[in-house]
Amino acid sequence: MAMGVKRAVVLLSGGLDSATCAAIARAEGFEIYALTMLYGQRHAVEIEAARRVAGAVGVADQVLLEIDLRRFGGSALTADIAVPKDRDEAAMTANIPITYVPARNTIFLSYALGWAEVLGTGDIFIGVNALDYSGYPDCRPEFVGAFETMANLATKGAVEGTCPVRIHAPLLHLSKSDIIRRGLELGFDYGITHSCYDPTAEGLACGACDSCRLRLRGFADVGFEDPAPYVPGAKDRP
Amino acid sequence: MAMGVKRAVVLLSGGLDSATCAAIARAEGFEIYALTMLYGQRHAVEIEAARRVAGAVGVADQVLLEIDLRRFGGSALTADIAVPKDRDEAAMTANIPITYVPARNTIFLSYALGWAEVLGTGDIFIGVNALDYSGYPDCRPEFVGAFETMANLATKGAVEGTCPVRIHAPLLHLSKSDIIRRGLELGFDYGITHSCYDPTAEGLACGACDSCRLRLRGFADVGFEDPAPYVPGAKDRP
Numbered sequence: 001m002a003m004g005v006k007r008a009v010v011l012l013s014g015g016l017d018s019a020t021c022a023a024i025a026r027a028e029g030f031e032i033y034a035l036t037m038l039y040g041q042r043h044a045v046e047i048e049a050a051r052r053v054a055g056a057v058g059v060a061d062q063v064l065l066e067i068d069l070r071r072f073g074g075s076a077l078t079a080d081i082a083v084p085k086d087r088d089e090a091a092m093t094a095n096i097p098i099t100y101v102p103a104r105n106t107i108f109l110s111y112a113l114g115w116a117e118v119l120g121t122g123d124i125f126i127g128v129n130a131l132d133y134s135g136y137p138d139c140r141p142e143f144v145g146a147f148e149t150m151a152n153l154a155t156k157g158a159v160e161g162t163c164p165v166r167i168h169a170p171l172l173h174l175s176k177s178d179i180i181r182r183g184l185e186l187g188f189d190y191g192i193t194h195s196c197y198d199p200t201a202e203g204l205a206c207g208a209c210d211s212c213r214l215r216l217r218g219f220a221d222v223g224f225e226d227p228a229p230y231v232p233g234a235k236d237r238p
Numbered sequence: 239m240a241m242g243v244k245r246a247v248v249l250l251s252g253g254l255d256s257a258t259c260a261a262i263a264r265a266e267g268f269e270i271y272a273l274t275m276l277y278g279q280r281h282a283v284e285i286e287a288a289r290r291v292a293g294a295v296g297v298a299d300q301v302l303l304e305i306d307l308r309r310f311g312g313s314a315l316t317a318d319i320a321v322p323k324d325r326d327e328a329a330m331t332a333n334i335p336i337t338y339v340p341a342r343n344t345i346f347l348s349y350a351l352g353w354a355e356v357l358g359t360g361d362i363f364i365g366v367n368a369l370d371y372s373g374y375p376d377c378r379p380e381f382v383g384a385f386e387t388m389a390n391l392a393t394k395g396a397v398e399g400t401c402p403v404r405i406h407a408p409l410l411h412l413s414k415s416d417i418i419r420r421g422l423e424l425g426f427d428y429g430i431t432h433s434c435y436d437p438t439a440e441g442l443a444c445g446a447c448d449s450c451r452l453r454l455r456g457f458a459d460v461g462f463e464d465p466a467p468y469v470p471g472a473k474d475r476p
Contacts, residue, residue, distance in 0.1 A: 063309055071301055072356045103352030106392045110348040114341035118310045137397040146388035153384050154344045159375040 008123040008168070009033045009112045012062070014049030015195045016215055017171055020183040021127030022057045024170045027186055033119055034062040037108050039069045039101065045203040049194035056192055065111060069101055085198075085208040105138035109147050113165065117155045122163040129171045129179065144169050176218030184224065191227030200231060207234025246361040246406070247271045247350045250300070252287030253433045254453055255409055258421040259365030260295045262408045265424055271357055272300040275346050277307045277339065283441040287432035294430055303349060307339055323436075323446040343376035347385050351403065355393045360401035367409045367417065382407045414456030422462065429465030438469060445472025 008030035010022045025032055034057075036050040047064065054062045105128060112124045128139040137143060148167040157163030171179050183190060195215045196205035205212050207230045216235065219226040226235060246268035248260045263270055272295075274288040285302065292300040343366060350362045366377040375381060386405040395401030409417050421428060433453045434443035443450050445468045454473065457464040464473060 065306065065309065067305060068303065069352060071303065072353045101352075102355040103348055103389075103393055106351055106389070107345070107348040110341055110345040113344055114307060114339075115310045117340040137394055138392045140391070143388070143391045146384075146391050150381070150384035150388040151341075151344070153378070153381045154376045155341055156375055 005031050006123065007031045007033060007060070007116075007119050007121040008125055009035055009116045009119065009121070010059075010125040011108050011112055011127065012036050012050050012053060012059075013127075014046040014051075014053055014193060015127075015211075016183075016190060016193045016218075017127035017129055017179060019049075019053045019057075019127075019188065019190070019193045020179050020186075021125050021171055022053060022059075023183055023186045023188045025125045025168070026057050030123060030125075032057060032059040033115065034059045035108075035112050035115060036062060036064045037111065038064060038066040039104070045199050046194050048203070049192060052192040056189065063115065067107065067111075069104070069107075072102060085206070087210060087213070103138070105136075105143070106147070109151075109167065113151050113155060116165070117157050117163065120157070120163060122151075122155075122158060122165040123168065124165065125168045125170070127171050128169050129174060129176075131173060131175050141169075141172055144172065175221075176214050177221035180218050180222050180224065184222070189227065191229075193228060195228070203229065205230045205234065207231060207237060243269050244361065245269045245271060245298070245354075245357050245359040246363055247273055247354045247357065247359070248297075248363040249346050249350055249365065250274050250288050250291060250297075251365075252284040252289075252291055252431060253365075253449075254421075254428060254431045254456075255365035255367055255417060257287075257291045257295075257365075257426065257428070257431045258417050258424075259363050259409055260291060260297075261421055261424045261426045263363045263406070264295050268361060268363075270295060270297040271353065272297045273346075273350050273353060274300060274302045275349065276302060276304040277342070283437050284432050286441070287430060290430040294427065301353065305345065305349075307342070307345075310340060323444070325448060325451070341376070343374075343381070344385070347389075347405065351389050351393060354403070355395050355401065358395070358401060360389075360393075360396060360403040361406065362403065363406045363408070365409050366407050367412060367414075369411060369413050379407075379410055382410065413459075414452050415459035418456050418460050418462065422460070427465065429467075431466060433466070441467065443468045443472065445469060445475060 008025050010025050010032050012018045012022050012034040034054045116122060116124055130140050144167050148165055151165040152158045158165050195211045197209040197211050198206045205228060246263050248263050248270050250256045250260050250272040272292045354360060354362055368378050382405050386403055389403040390396045396403050433449045435447040435449050436444045
């Protein structure tokens with residue numbers, strides 16, 4: 001490792017948030033080790049997006065790790081439950097969404113912690129966001145802080161003081177439009193990202209699931225057209 | 239779920255500690271959901287032991303989950319580094335052992351947390367032990383407590399108050415001989431467990447690795463012969 005190079009493990013799904021998070025980590029001077037988790041989700045097209053984003057950001061390495069959360073059941077993203085469509089914001093945020101995956105960010109951050117330790121770093125980036133989507137308990141600042149505290153007691157590097165763990169969550173308090181603005185400032189091309197929970201076989205975003213609606217509204221707020229591919233008419237919906 | 243039945247996820251490797259932990263959970267009245275993690279370890283014979291122990295304890299379900307920590311490298315249990323042999327206790331406890339797997343217990347407990355949530359419980363058992371083997375940072379009470387705190391902020395069930403998370407670590411402050419005594423009191427047959435880091439192809443324990451030495455000394459302290467199969471002469475070594 002060259003003198004002064006700071007390594008960071010970045011959780012990278014290929015979605016808008018994690019892509020922006022990776023771009024921010026790069027802008028902060030980190031050498032990026034992208035960790036992409038495959039967890040039996042239906043939106044496998046996201047993986048291709050994760051590869052494209054890794055290329056665009058210029059990562060030092062990317063690991064794609066397959067884990068099988070389906071064996072546990074319990075979520076629309078991993079089981080055969082219909083993804084909700086065309087919900088308004090009140091419905092999206094009223095309850096924890098059925099697209100919630102049990103302990104997902106805990107599991108993802110745990111793997112990131114393991115890889116970080118092997119890489120000799122304690123810097124981990126995750127693109128969680130508490131404002132736009134408050135239904136996921138593991139996207140809140142309290143969770144991120146508690147994970148960091150736990151992690152600093154968990155690994156050899158942290159306990160010995162050589163690699164204190166820091167969980168960077170630069171999007172935590174940003175709105176979707178703030179996130180998009182930050183990425184555009186960094187020159188990031190969102191056309192290569194993918195956010196839809198229920199894409200077509202060709203990889204076109206549906207425009208109707210919660211993730212698409214939040215994304216489209218974010219771009220509308222910024223006054224910039226989302227460059228990602230959607231099914232015809234999806235971008236013109238109210 | 240029948241009225242009054244308490245479910246618990248128990249991390250079960252097939253080794254002596256986790257088997258005792260499962261027997262204790264059962265004795266406390268829990269219905270056991272055994273989670274056995276396969277992580278590219280060389281001692282795959284342990285998996286057969288985990289199945290035998292699950293049968294002996296009488297679990298409600300057992301999930302064997304394969305995860306690939308080899309992609310991260312960094313440990314004798316997952317990479318091609320020689321397992322240390324015939325070390326005395328001072329050497330074993332002087333440093334964090336090279337058999338340490340980065341973030342292992344963090345990753346295992348995270349999966350247990352996800353399964354527990356789906357099962358509608360917050361009770362998780364792990365057979366970590368701080369006394370006999372102080373080299374692993376993620377076997378200490380501080381770690382277990384911090385994980386529990388984090389977990390109570392991570393899941394829907396914990397946050398909504400229906401499934402507060404409790405990480406049970408009943409072996410935490412027991413010596414190896416205390417653990418063995420407790421299991422024997424419960425009528426547990428240690429002959430079906432497997433602890434060796436470096437078994438023969440036939441599944442015989444080497445008697446020389448740190449794990450075998452701690453185990454054999456524990457049985458010697460109790461004054462009970464270890465019923466598990468070892469290579470010839472291993473049980474008679476000093």
